[in-house]
Amino acid sequence: MPTFLTVNGEQKVSMRAPMTPLIDVLREEFQLTGAKNVCREGICGACTVLVDGRPVVSCLVPVGSIPNAEVRTVESLADDGELSPLQRIMEEHDVVQCGMCFPGILMALTSFFKECPHADKDEIRAALVGNICRCTGYERLIDAAVALAKSS
Amino acid sequence: MPATSAITLVMPEAVDDAVAALAEFGPDGAPLAGGTWIMRAPIRGEARRSAYVGLGRIAALQAVDLDDDEIRIGAGVTHVGLVAALSDVPQCRGLVTAAAKAANPAVRQMATIGGNLAAWEFPASDLTPALLSLEAAVELRSPGGTERVSLERFLLRRRAVEPGILVSRVVIPRRPLTTGHARLPLRKAGDYPVAIVSAAASMDGHGKVDDIRLAVGSVEASARRWPGLERALLGARLDPASAQELARERSGDFAGRDSVEAPAWYRVQVLPALVRRAVEAVLASPR
Numbered sequence: 001m002p003t004f005l006t007v008n009g010e011q012k013v014s015m016r017a018p019m020t021p022l023i024d025v026l027r028e029e030f031q032l033t034g035a036k037n038v039c040r041e042g043i044c045g046a047c048t049v050l051v052d053g054r055p056v057v058s059c060l061v062p063v064g065s066i067p068n069a070e071v072r073t074v075e076s077l078a079d080d081g082e083l084s085p086l087q088r089i090m091e092e093h094d095v096v097q098c099g100m101c102f103p104g105i106l107m108a109l110t111s112f113f114k115e116c117p118h119a120d121k122d123e124i125r126a127a128l129v130g131n132i133c134r135c136t137g138y139e140r141l142i143d144a145a146v147a148l149a150k151s152s
Numbered sequence: 153m154p155a156t157s158a159i160t161l162v163m164p165e166a167v168d169d170a171v172a173a174l175a176e177f178g179p180d181g182a183p184l185a186g187g188t189w190i191m192r193a194p195i196r197g198e199a200r201r202s203a204y205v206g207l208g209r210i211a212a213l214q215a216v217d218l219d220d221d222e223i224r225i226g227a228g229v230t231h232v233g234l235v236a237a238l239s240d241v242p243q244c245r246g247l248v249t250a251a252a253k254a255a256n257p258a259v260r261q262m263a264t265i266g267g268n269l270a271a272w273e274f275p276a277s278d279l280t281p282a283l284l285s286l287e288a289a290v291e292l293r294s295p296g297g298t299e300r301v302s303l304e305r306f307l308l309r310r311r312a313v314e315p316g317i318l319v320s321r322v323v324i325p326r327r328p329l330t331t332g333h334a335r336l337p338l339r340k341a342g343d344y345p346v347a348i349v350s351a352a353a354s355m356d357g358h359g360k361v362d363d364i365r366l367a368v369g370s371v372e373a374s375a376r377r378w379p380g381l382e383r384a385l386l387g388a389r390l391d392p393a394s395a396q397e398l399a400r401e402r403s404g405d406f407a408g409r410d411s412v413e414a415p416a417w418y419r420v421q422v423l424p425a426l427v428r429r430a431v432e433a434v435l436a437s438p439r
Binding site: 017018019020021040041042043045048054055056057059060061062064065066067108112126127129130 | 342
């Protein structure tokens, strides 16, 4: 049974079985490979996307459970060719290392800063508890996020 | 074990339709709430059912109603939803801490209170001991109607809940309790707690405990109350250090469970310190 979705503003139809994890639909069916397929158990956060505005781990979302939902992936952040303020500050602070965790971190922080634009360092750390960086590049990442919170 | 492509998922919009679908699927079907437990079944080497009844489109399961007598929480309310709905309720301080600290932020957006209670294989639920300390009840919907059972009773029978029965609401009786929730993950946050202690107490006019409920989670296969320690604390002033000592004397009441994260003895060993922290949280909580 098809599942209708709005993905990054575009109408999409998934023909995959309803229990297929959303991450597989995004990457394999829609060729949106920004969200990364890593632990597949909701611990690493690399597949974080927004579903109806809420950050979720797309490895644990059966596509059939979110009919007509609005999905936003990391590809939407610089949709018009302009980096988002979050992406820009991450580039300025030279945060990205291997890049595996990074799309998930951007989506987790995009949602978090919408709720808490002036968050402090501890709040930012707590918001990133579910995003694991194998390069252990946490400090520059946190510094960049703190800089964004201070400037907003 | 059915392949993902062979599993049916239906998404009803009313509780009655969900219950009817569950009854029709029988033992081959199960409810699917936030998905965070069932979607990991293949990783745990567990077989999935051949059909699931998704609950995410049922508005009635998302409601939280408060009146003078009780708090009624729809089974589909997520951890994030609990924090949003109950942060201003003093009696729910411990439950809100549990909901705000469990798992990680994305999982808290997805995992529901009903799913947390129904996933009987999951020993490290934060909500379960918090709800035990509040003497919560669970509403079960079936084609025959609605039945309300105490959470304690539900935990004993949940493994064998018959097909066609759905956890639809969790009900907390309103009492003048102060509550606290102490948990010990191995990292600072983001993983399963080794042990959890939830406490709820009320004091008489002389500051002595006239009602206390303590519940322990993650130490054994299922969360449960600690009646021996409750009796020891009743009638005296609530004091963190003496509560810790009384807990140490009685820690043999728990057997502990072994897992890859922590051995059984360690879970029991940390219990007295968590009792102290839970009591400290109760004393720091607003009345």
